[in-house]
Amino acid sequence: MNAHLARLCHLAAQPSRRIIGLMSGTSLDGLDVALCRLSGHGPGTRLELEQFRTVPYDEDTKARIRQVFAREQVSLEYLTLLNPWLGQLHARAVLDCLQEWHISPADVDLIASHGQTIYHAPRHQHQRPGFALNATLQLGDGDHVAVGTGIITLSDFRQKHIAAGGEGAPLAAYGDFLLLSSPDEERLLLNLGGIANFTYLPRSGGDASTAFSTDTGPGNTLLDATVRAHFPELAYDEDGRLSLAGRVHEGLLAALLDHPFFAAPLPKTTGPELFSAAYLTEAQRRSNTETLTLEDTLATLAELSAVGVARAVQAAFAERPAPTAVYASGGGAHNPALMAALQRHLPAARFASTDALGVSGDAKEAILFAVLANEAVAGQPVAIGAGRQRVPAVGMGKVSFPG
Ligand SMILES: Nc1ncnc2c1ncn2[C@@H]1O[C@H](COP(=O)(O)OP(=O)(O)OP(=O)(O)O)[C@@H](O)[C@H]1O
Ligand SMILES: CC(=O)N[C@H]1[C@@H]2OC[C@@H](O2)[C@@H](O)[C@@H]1O[C@H](C)C(=O)O
Incomplete structure (x- = not known):
């Protein structure tokens, strides 16, 4: 038997595995690296987060990704080059983290690499005649991560979800259900990334098929883009200072909300392809708010993100x-x-951070992919969300051997 395959079978039979989860999201702030010890699988999964770091993307990396990110027309040669380039970059980032943590790559069992989403095209968004399907593209080739680190790597998790009938996202429900459901309360887990999404968790022991997650609209993406357009040196509105100094403009808010995404049935997914500078400019034109102050525009965009979440919660319940x-x-x-x-907008909600549940909010998405890899090698596919999302139980991720 191939030695790597034998090692994978051996790992699958162990009571626990040490898995590095990698995620780099739509904000392009960097690569999240979560070193996880995962014991068991399925509802018996236990997590210990041993280390976590965000390796920031430098300006050159951000510029390279932005050449193709969420763009309908790109250079095919550039895209082809970026795929292995990002794989190598992510491999180096893993090695740097391991060195900092004084851990040898030989002491890590698996890498679970999400890659960089370049384009997300659910059917409701692309509406291309002749393509009655959902699609999504993540770059950062898994073979390059495996060869670059010497660690067996699982990657490209979203394709199986699409192949089984989903939109390839959000996958959060799988990790949230296995790690964060409680016998005492039903929960909403709200992730406020570039795009916002939430997971509904029934009480643990309840019916896994009723758990589901959905995107709700923009989280930070429009806020970040607007701040960057005014202050290219700033990545975001730190501590919401500019937004808090502004007032919501109801006309602009109404124009922004006048998009079919907000009324579309759940679950649904989206991305910066839709929630782009062009979407904002068009809403500003329709509401005659092109000259609104930066502060008022940001206050309105924060309101939009919150209303998107609230509307999706109201639709689900x-x-x-x-x-x-x-x-x-x-x-x-x-x-x-x-x-x-x-x-x-959600006056009855009692907000807390997932940190209060013992899972770092900043690390949660990287942990999700470690959990998915753990399930793929050691678990049985779980029918999470099967009720609402109608995605049958499938294991996700493609295996790359380092040699
Ligand atoms: N102190 C802060 N004040 C205001 N905003 C902040 C602060 N810290 C982080 N952010 C926001 O969070 C963003 C990064 O969020 P996160 O890392 O969750 O995004 P992501 O993982 O790239 O997104 P996604 O989940 O859509 O893939 C920043 O770009 C910024 O908008
Ligand atoms: C296609 C894609 O990369 N989607 C991301 C993005 O970032 C947040 C939201 O949009 C979510 O749908 C998803 O990521 C998380 C990890 C998910 O799949 O649950």
Whole structure:
């Protein structure tokens, strides 16, 4: 038997595995690296987060990704080059982290690499005739990560979800259900990344098929892009200072909300392909708000993100009260303007951070991919969300051997 395959079979039979989860999201701030010890699988999964670091993307890396990121027309040669380039970059980032943590690559069992989403094209968004399918593309080739680190790597997790009938996202429900459901309360887990999404978790022991996650619209992406357009040296509106100094403009808000995405049935996914500078400019034109101050524009965009979340929660719980226990994660959870707007639109919610549940909000998405890899090698596919999302139980991720 191939020695790597034998090692993989051996790992699968162990009571626990040491897995590095890698995630780099739509904000392009960097690569999240989560070193996880995962014991068991399925509902018996236990997590110990041994180390976590975000390796920031330098300006050159951000510029390279932006050449193709969420763009309909790109150079095919550039895209082809970027795929292995990002794989090599991610491999080096893993090696740098391991060196810093004084851990040998030989002491890591698996890497679970999400890659960099370049384009997300659910059917409701692309509407191309002749393509009655959902699609998504992540770059950062898994073979390059495996060969570059010497560690067996699982990658490209979203394709199986699409092949089985999903939109390839959000996958959060799988990790959230296995790690964060509770016998005492039903929960909403709210992730405020570039795009916002939430997971509904029934009480643990309840029906896994009723758990589901959905995107709700923009999280930080429009806020970040607007700040960057005014202050190219700033990555975001730190602590929501500019947004908090502004006032919501109802006309602009109404124009922004006048998009079919907000009324589309759940679950749904989206990305910066839709929630782009062009979308904002068009709404500003329709509402005659091109000259609105930066502060008022940001206050309105924070409000938009909050209303998107609130509308999706109301749509999911039209028949009964929504869970009041809401645990926030992602960079937007550090933005007081966004959190204040959310509290106004979801007055019954009791907000806390997922940190209060023992899972770092900043690391949660990278941990998710480690959990998915753990399931792929050691678990049985779980029918999470099968009720609402109608995706049958599937294991996700493609295996790359280092040699
Ligand atoms: N102190 C802060 N004040 C305001 N905003 C913040 C703060 N810290 C982080 N953010 C926001 O969080 C963003 C990064 O969030 P995060 O890392 O969760 O995004 P992501 O993982 O790239 O997104 P996605 O989940 O969509 O893939 C920043 O770009 C910024 O908008
Ligand atoms: C296609 C894609 O990369 N989607 C991301 C993005 O970032 C947040 C939101 O949009 C979510 O749908 C997803 O990531 C998380 C990890 C998910 O799949 O749950």
